[in-house]
Amino acid sequence: MEYIDLFDTGKVSRICYGTLSLSKLQNDNTVANNVKLLNYAYQKGVNFLDTAELYDNYSLLREFLKDKKREDIFISSKSYAYDKKTADYSINKALKEMNTEYIDIFMLHELDNGNNFLGHYKAVERFLEYKQKGIIKHFGISTHRIKAVNDCIKYKEIEILFPILNIKGIGIQDGTVDEMIKNIKLAKNNNKFILSMKPYGGGHLINDTKKAFNYVKNIKEVDSIAVGMRTKEEIDANLLYLEGKKIPSEITEKLNTQQRKLLVSYWCKGCGKCVERCTQNALSIKDNKCHVDMNKCVLCSYCADVCDEFCIKII
Ligand code: SF4
Numbered sequence: 001m002e003y004i005d006l007f008d009t010g011k012v013s014r015i016c017y018g019t020l021s022l023s024k025l026q027n028d029n030t031v032a033n034n035v036k037l038l039n040y041a042y043q044k045g046v047n048f049l050d051t052a053e054l055y056d057n058y059s060l061l062r063e064f065l066k067d068k069k070r071e072d073i074f075i076s077s078k079s080y081a082y083d084k085k086t087a088d089y090s091i092n093k094a095l096k097e098m099n100t101e102y103i104d105i106f107m108l109h110e111l112d113n114g115n116n117f118l119g120h121y122k123a124v125e126r127f128l129e130y131k132q133k134g135i136i137k138h139f140g141i142s143t144h145r146i147k148a149v150n151d152c153i154k155y156k157e158i159e160i161l162f163p164i165l166n167i168k169g170i171g172i173q174d175g176t177v178d179e180m181i182k183n184i185k186l187a188k189n190n191n192k193f194i195l196s197m198k199p200y201g202g203g204h205l206i207n208d209t210k211k212a213f214n215y216v217k218n219i220k221e222v223d224s225i226a227v228g229m230r231t232k233e234e235i236d237a238n239l240l241y242l243e244g245k246k247i248p249s250e251i252t253e254k255l256n257t258q259q260r261k262l263l264v265s266y267w268c269k270g271c272g273k274c275v276e277r278c279t280q281n282a283l284s285i286k287d288n289k290c291h292v293d294m295n296k297c298v299l300c301s302y303c304a305d306v307c308d309e310f311c312i313k314i315i
């Protein structure tokens, strides 16, 4: 496993375990089985894990942490806090539910731009107070927007930048992947730690995972890549890609036969664009939300292209 300096706090693995894949939003496995997966990745060198208040899986992290030395693990989390009270709520919840005395990285979740950041500034001030006390080690933002990546350069408070990045630019809401990379480079030149997310574009790039992973891996400004993993084989494959090694055929076979489904996230606005795009008639709008008929869906991903909200994922 390759490690990279998280400023002067310690060395984090170049693969960060994205635990959205182990939350109720995407997974109905037991906590015990999910802890086994985290332990499997940890034994292989993954010491960096990302979660969020939204994922509602702090109890999973608590189970994982309980037999480890806290200083050996790096946890990143995030919330939509917008004032001091909501910032206090987010930090206290994270500390209590993960049973930890500190959080290595805490971020504002899904920021759009600098104005949006300033709109949350009461929360930012509170997070910075927690940082002074050592309860947060580093502060940052996550985003699906190039504008936020560019605007973060102005703010020294933002140490960690967590942008979406993949070979096709899936999920980037305001431009192309080339524009995103240009701005990530600027941010890196301004001393931000870059943790990229969604190298497989929410599951839509699984037909050529090697190419998709290597694309992000080869962008030298990316310090660590957060990737969601739901099986041992997915963990093995990502670690082998990172090391530039070949994936054994038995792992490839298991990955190819892994059951997958289309997931529509709860924030779907029911606009119906995806329904029009699907030639299989697999989608419909009910109660203002998109629903999938998995008997008809062929997992072609075409519908994801027209969803401006990045709601549609293959898991
Ligand atoms: S395009 Fe996106 S937001 Fe619109 S109905 Fe489909 S999933 Fe929902």
Ligand code: SF4
Pocket: 262, 277, 278, 279, 280, 281, 282, 283, 292, 296, 297, 298, 299, 300, 301, 302, 303, 304
């Ligand atoms: S993945 Fe393809 S078949 Fe499935 S719902 Fe989307 S467009 Fe239709």
